[in-house]
Amino acid sequence: MPLNDSLTRRFRKIVGRPNVDTGTAELLTFASDGLTLHQAAPECVVYPQSTGEVAAIVKACNRAGVPFVARGAGTGLSGGAIIDGGVIIQLSRMNQIIYLSADNRFAIVQPGVVNSYLSLQTRPYGLEFAPDPSSQAACTIGGNVAENAGGPHTLKQGVTLNHVLGQTVVMADGQVATFGGPYLAQTGPSFSSFLVGSEGTLGITTEVTVRLVPVAAGITTMLATFADPAGATDSVTAILAARILPSALEFIDQLCIQAVEAHLKVGFPTDAGAILLIELDTDDERSKGQAETIEALCREHGAIDFTLAQSEEERQKLWLGRKHVAGAMGKISPAYYTNDGVVPRSRLTDILQAVYRIAGIHKLKVANIAHAGDGNIHPLILFDPDTPDGADRALACSEDILAACLEMGGSLSGEHGIGLEKREMMARMYSGADLAHMRRLRNGLSPLGLLNPCKLLPEGARCGEVKNGATLPEGTWL
């Protein structure tokens, strides 16, 4: 339904004229999130600054029968934060840390707080927010909650679900509800935990109570270099089988290494088949022993070099390289598409081989990073958007990779969510009864279906397709 003037007027009343955008050029900047292959522009963007304002906007949308979606930084990689027509509720101005209790190790934050900013504020107390997505310099806590974000260090510390104690949420009908709270002693059913990872389809988070954990007292960072990627993935299994749980265990393959080195020169070995970036959250006697075991296991599986970061500066450099892999892709390809499959850890070597094979079938190059300790792969599928079928082949390649993950007993998504991108594949992971159960819950909690429609569950013909691969009008400034 097209947005009518009275609704826009209502929004202006709620948030003030400067906080409502309806200009075509502005709206186009919201036409995609991190997944640029899906594009659909909203008709209006509203910038609330309080829970009350969000609730009033949601109620107005309900009354007008207009669909709406919450948006944080728009770094999501499954097309979750876009809407075809309708309203984007842009939460980036709700960016305050409301309360911080170091002694009780929690913080209450607004959803627009940027992930890395939160830890920056808590580190002086020796605390941090553990989930550390590679996009942490931009993505917001609200987006992290909606996508149940992970990151390199969630291998040991757990994902966002494990660090959210409570939330204030504007439900689909505009009611404000609070779930959980600052207590760590959380047993019994948790509506807050249920909402984590629900991709903003059941409510809009306007306050989050997050758990903070002590910053590691010491850190040991290792770089293992392999000629053969399979040696690296086999080492991952061997390290965990040796009863060592590193705080991070990241895989980076040759193409990624070369892109990063072309971009940043962090000192990754460009002739390596793959590297593992391994971190322990201690630097005491115990970790010395563990580091020795890790080195022995890597060498047993074909590591040709193994080094320890000798200083914090060296460590930061290695992580800079890891966190900028995606940013470096521009050095080797005009465009890429990020896949987010998961396999049981024992199948890591198998899935990587499958990824290279599938990419070959589609005549595409693929650069691989993986949160290897979690079995969470991120093949970056490189394509040329200027060739007529470039994007389609990348999508087909990604779909085949996900199908392979499912065949191996894995999942469609480890941390980026389903969004628009993978909703039709949900029927390959779950039975009709499973999906009907989920839909029943969604319909019950969002009966008008206006909140972030067409995401997460298969929709078939019910939802108008957003323009797949549509190009922006010439001259659009992004």
Add this chain to the structure above:
Amino acid sequence: MTMARTWPHAGQPVIPDSSGDLAAWVQRAREQKVSIGGPLAEHSIDFSALRQTSPFNPADMVLTTGVGQTLDQVKAHVAAEGLWLPLDTPMGGFMPLADYLGNDLSLSWLSHRYGTARDWVMGMTAIDDSGSPVTWGAKVVKNVAGYLLSPLYIGSRHALGLMVEVSLRLIPLPTGLCRVNIAASTPEPLLNIWRGTVRPRSSGLQTDPWEAIRLKGQAGEWQLEGLTYAPRGEIDGWIGLTEGVRGVEVTPCEGVPNEPVTTSQPVRIGRFLPANLGQAIALETGREKELIIYPATGAALFFGAGASPLAASIEASGGQVVEAGDWQRKSSVPGDDTALYMQKVKSILDPDSIFGPLWEAS
């Protein structure tokens, strides 16, 4: 097929021999308009026969098992492969997972570090109100695909549906832990020692050297018990010259010992912000009944009836004291709408109340 079976006599549970059998019982309950499974249903369920464990590759670090397995059995099964499920309970791990998860008894001396049951259940299969199996989540350690309903089911005492199988995330079984037991006749010196470890004066920064920690005691006999990787010299440093300490035992562990089991059921559970565990604890010095406090988590288990200055202090400082297993009392806590929305979920997932009411009408 068990369709010919009749309902057990009053007070006797239904004992399904498989998840298919349980599904058939639910279908029969629907046809005959009787309720089954929930805390207030006409027929309770003994899940103990649902013990099927799927083939398990230790390298995957996920175990999928029927909910008839006990917590102890699961932990022993995975420990044999060098793995650990970091969940515990002071009530003893001999109950089937159906009871452990259904009632959510996962508050333990590990909770400050490892959370509770909801943090370790990656996926679940349950029988819904139509008698069909429904699954969510996955059998891998990381997943965001679809709605994860387990946080609603854990602790809902089978009133939303009947869990039959769970996939549990595991981690390597720690090695090199020490068990520490520090004794004193009053709780304060022990609390002071604990405080010194989580916020050392030397740095003023928050730290946490404890994998497990609890304070337990009653009149004249108090103990700080925990598990840590810290070496003996460091532990001695924590205790230093603290007055009132009667003895210190440090024993290296094989694997991870379970939390010592209490002899009786707690009657109430209090939760509070750790920093508020102030002077009230001193008032408990002469307490006759056992008390367990998880100082880092901010929880207390009260055994035996009667007034408790600590309980009063928890409430006075804004914390909550509820009857054990009675999470829905949260509904009376201002500012938490969980109970309200659980009722909503109940009306969506079980509108005909096949599993009986979620809780007694107040």
